[in-house]
Amino acid sequence: MKAIFESADAVEIEIVVNGTRRTVRVPPLKRLLDVLRDDLELCGTKEGCGEGECGACTVLVDGVPRLSCITLVVSVAGRTVETIESVAQGGRMSRLQQAFHEKLGTQCGFCTPGMIMSAEALLRRDSTPSEAAIRAALGGNLCRCTGYVKIIESVQCACQESGIRGQVSDLATRHASRPVDAAVTDSCPLIPDP
Ligand code: FES
């Protein structure tokens, strides 16, 4: 693989990353994950297995979850890519991030960016998903810490708060999310704390 990288010509491509048009000149076999982390310095997207098995590297390509560790960057030329860095705005967590924080859906946090992006895609197409739908949407995201129950509860909490307050949890409403420090003192009103 190294020889291929060294002998291949670099290609220049444009990608809209988190709403900004970016131009990168890279070897054609470079992974999207490496371009995000190394070329664009967006290190929120994690590499776990590097083989398409764990979901830690999940980003959205044209709004659809994609595993960036097995996605060649040339395949997303001209398309939109959203990473975890696009979710929080101006120091404010999104509804989903806030729910993960409040419901202890994150422990070591390594899987969390991928979990959030997969859940985000789900909530854009279904603002009130069933537990089964949440489990299905997150089925490709592995977590070694939480046992998944808290993660499912976090997504449910984000949905239910969205329903009550008319705030659908997607990036279009991220500006309506509350400050980070508010999340420390508030808790989800619908799911009791343990
Ligand atoms: S790092 Fe991409 S699926 Fe595991």
Ligand code: FES
């Ligand atoms: S919180 Fe540690 S792997 Fe999920």
